[in-house]
Amino acid sequence: NAGVMQNPRHLVRRRGQEARLRCSPMKGHSHVYWYRQLPEEGLKFMVYLQKENIIDESGMPKERFSAEFPKEGPSILRIQQVVRGDSAAYFCASSTDRGGDTQYFGPGTRLTVL
Amino acid sequence: QKEVEQNSGPLSVPEGAIASLNCTYSDRGSQSFFWYRQYSGKSPELIMFIYSNGDKEDGRFTAQLNKASQYVSLLIRDSQPSDSATYLCAVKGYSTLTFGKGTMLLVSP
16 A cells, blocks of 8 residues: 655756656545755645645745646646755645545655755 | 744653653644654654544553643653654644644654
């Protein structure tokens, strides 16, 4: 029974490039959440999605960041024109169809911007 | 602005002792409370959750909740070196989690 899957696990980009982070929720889960963890900082909520819908994007930066969760395939967090301040660990979590309280985290993608 | 506060530590305890980790939160309407453990370079791992005032026990772990004081704690009995990690307190609002910055626990053999 696979857990939350994220890829790539490590991603290196140069300033100005695009970063695409993927998340496949646990089997039976249709709620996906993205969090960012900056060095020496806590986990910060970014966006909450269900299939084909963004439910809450109150934590997303206004520019360069977008997220989607299509009917088929993984959820994608997209960062355009990356800057060094985007270097962080990005975690995806998922919860059940019933909107269950418990969120289970994937292994994360560590983004490094050179 | 919802806030979750934790002492950053490190909290150092000897092997076999009880470790007590504390957390306060600002949103009085919060209903669900979670403790996650995060090893360095790894993702958060759920330890337990609590919804109701009082204590909830799961193995060596006990979560305590006092909504009137807006206070959550986690006790770890018989602490082991493998418990050395950062412990994250999280509070659930309508749908999303607000995390504290975590308390680092160091258990010495």
